Each structure stands twice: as C-alpha cells, then as structure tokens.
Amino acid sequence: MTSHESGPLAGARVATRLPAGDLDRARRFYAGTLGLEPVDERPGGLLYRCQGVDFVVFQSAGTSPGTFTQMAFEVPDLEAAVAELKRRGVVFEDVDLPGLRTRDGIADIEGNYPSKGARGERGAWFRDSEGNLLGIGQPIH
Template identity: 30%
Template sequence: MLKDKDSAAIVAVTDMNRARQFYETTLGLSLISGDENVMQFATGSTALVVYRSDYAGSNKANAIVWGVGSEIEAIVADLKARGVVFEHYPDMNVQGDVHVAGDFKMVWFKDPDGNILHLNSL
C-alpha cells in the first residue's frame, strides 16, 4: 500500500519566523513554499514540512534524520561555525562532537524549539 510512496519529515515549531531563520539560514535549506502556519523546505529529493503548533519540541526522540555519508565531519564543522550546539550522550564514544560506533558516525542537535535533529554517516 505505502511501500512505493514517498514520505516527508514534519516538525512542529512555536515561532515560524524563528524556525524559518534556523532551517533556511543555519541549516541552509531552500524554502519551497510557506505562510504563517506551514512552510515546506527542499532537502535532497524529499521535503521537510514545518508547521506552527503549541506542542512543538515535546517529542523526546529524533524528529528529523539526515544520512550525510562521509561528509559528516565537514557538515558538523560548518554547523558548529553557524552556532549549532551538539548533544553529547553518555556511554558512547565521542570524538569532538561526533559519536562513533565502529564505522558509523552520528550527531544530534536541537532546533530552537528543542526538536531533536540527527545526522549520521549512512
């Protein structure tokens, strides 16, 4: 039924202007469309939908995941230069801001509403 259908990430925010600044300027995503309640950003061959909600940031798990492959260290350095602060989780091997498990690398950071965003080396 859904196996051949595309999916998209969707994330709730409280302040659309602040979210647009973060997703467009800090993360470098291109705005496809938007108004005061919903925005859509291009991200690879998919889209990220950002919408206004009083429940923004209440999810305690990953809200968005990007597989960035071997570019992970360069992207982390660029995001850090733009002011992104990375999460560090205990009981994991952390090298700088990157968590490492064998050949697999991953980082987590939050948007202004506390939504957890994740990059990995897949």
C-alpha cells in the first residue's frame, strides 16, 4: 500500500475523545469558557462539533496525564484567541524547552506539520477543567 488513500481507515472520519472526571464540570467549562455547546449528548458523554470536526468529552474514571497536546484548535488570529480566552479565565501554560519557548503564553514554532503548507506555526496551550492539555495554533504562511 503506497497510496495515502488506500487501506481500511482511509475514508474514516477522525474524532478526538477527551476523558472527564466530572462531566457537568466539563460541560460548564466548554460552554462558559470556550463558548462551545454540545450538538449531542448521552448520559456518559458530550459531542461537540467545530467546523465539521467532532470531538467527545466522556465520563471516565481514568484521567489524562496532561503531558502532551491531546487536541488542538486552529485559529486565524492566535493573539486575539489567547487574549479572549485569558479574559474568560483561561491560564496558559509556560513552556521553556530547547527550540520551544512561550512569551505571554504564545510560542513561535519553527517548521510545521507537513500537511499545513505553512512555513511555521504559532501555538499556545492550556488545560481544560479535567486536566486535558489543549492547544491553539495559527499557521504562518
């Protein structure tokens, strides 16, 4: 299989799953802080949709280690998104690693993921109410 479009999952939709120790607390965070409302809900989870892409926050006894980005949002204006989220009470992570350092919550990232067709990206990270590490990115063209 040499084509990226062959194989049993090539036509599948991808959806992120984020664990929540307290689903009601998570719902309040995603609504009140991020401004997102579920498009569907069941007793054990909430389905959200952003620009046609789904993610689920589900009730779980397990927790995320929060040591890596579990889901990211791509925005056209990172500084504006970070400023608005700070205004809503979001605390952004400070990162100080070789090649990756945040200033005022935002990092300039050399290079980029190959699929974005950009020369770089700016990024910021924060945790949701359940400790999941979420990112926000803006490709640099």
